[in-house]
Amino acid sequence: MAYTPGLKRLALALVRKTRVLPVRGKVLTKVGDKVSADTVIAEVMIPGPPVIVNAASQIGVEPDELALFVVKKEGDKVRKGETLAKYRAFWGLMNKESAAPIDGVVEHISNMSGQIILRESPTPLAVKAYIPGNVIQVMQDEGAVVETPAAFIQGIFGIGGETHGEMRMLERDVLRVSDLSDECRGKIVIVRGTTETGALRKAATIGAKALVIACIEEKELSEFMGSEIGVAITGSENVGLTLIVTEGFGKELVMPERTYELFQRFQGHEASINGATQIRAGVIRPEIIIPQPHVETGQLKGVDVVDTSTLSEGLRPGTRIRIISNPHFGALGKVIDLPSEPQMSATESKVRVLEAELLDGKRVFVPRANVEILEEQP
Secondary structure, X not given: OOEEEEEEEEEEEEEEEEEEOOOOOEEOOOOOOEEOOOOEEEEEEEOOOEEEEOHXXXXXXXXXXXXXXXXXXXXXXXXXXXXXXXXXXXXXXXXXXXXXXOOEEEEEEOOXXXXXXXXXXXXXXXXXXXXXXXXXXXXXXXXXEEEEEEEEEEOOEEEOOEEEEEEEEEOOOEEOHHHOOHHHOOEEEEEOOEEOOOHXXXXXXXXXXXXXXXXXXXXXXXXXHOOOOOOOEOOOOOOOOEEEEXXXXXXXXXXXXXXXXXXXXXXXXEEEEEOOOEOOOOOEOOEEEEEOOOOOHHHHXXXXXXXXXXXXXXXXXXXXXXXOOOOOOOOEEEEEEOOOOOEEOOOOOEEOEEEEEEOOOOEEEEEHHHEEEEEEOO
16 A cells, blocks of 8 residues: 545544644633634743843943942843943943843843843733634643534645635636625635736735635746745745645646535635645645534544544545646546556656546556545545
8 A cells, every 4th residue: 555645625524623832831721612713722921032231341341340230130121221230430421321122021140241131021822723613632731622523625735824714705717806805805715716917916905814726826926925935834924815725836727526516515604724834744734624513423423533643545446636747737536556566657767656547537657656645525
């Protein structure tokens, strides 16, 4: 059995999200609590960065003399511009002062270096639930796990972080600037195909929370972001909206019928969305989660459990796939056979391949590394 990163596109799953602080703090929920997407799960005060002031040098004294001239002590709060140390000589004719360059707290006064170390004011950090649901586990001082029945759809690539809002379908294969109005403000806008130049900027300008499209040209995305696409992890971009591309780069791809129908089924529903993507050192896929809080417990029997771990499945005959290399880039089909012996590829190297039947009935041999799994439910 071979393994390859796969895309999950499920009409119903039990989605679990682990929500934890970067450092230990205070957890505000308990097991059994019902939470909304905006419920604060845990919070902590993050210490500000240190700022070093060369106080002894500024007032013209030796480091071991600094203690004689400081006017603040360790633990004191100070405002920007406030005096930390001062030197007076010649009956007041010589006056030198060292002032605080920031608002903060005096953390340390060193008679060895003659420096005063200030610490900027702490910043509050809160971790929200991100999805509505039930708290099923609490990690002391760290966070909690939230669970909800939901439709779950992964994309190929995304930018922008977590957000949530109502889904609004625009029946378009190409999203044009003129299609975007104030009715899209605060919404997750979904289009079957791609965008024309300027549509991303317009969506951000009118206040759309997110945009889900099938494909995009790399040049268009780079112009919107103001820089070339990085190769590490995305998700922290400050571009005004979250973007998820479900099929790939280019301008001719459209969402498969089953994916598009899944979005249509939940038109007008609230969804949680995250554009974070990572293709190295552990796959992270952008995601759309559409909670279904009214699903009965009995309906969840046998459904997939989706958590925050890397999602991958095995290739087997019958597995639905998408080809991610030329000459069949973007083609959908299913695995027919998995030959055990490596075969010669177009690059004249021997690789493990699979035989696939495309949607048009054509059969092709493709390197196993050049496909990804599509996990879908009817």
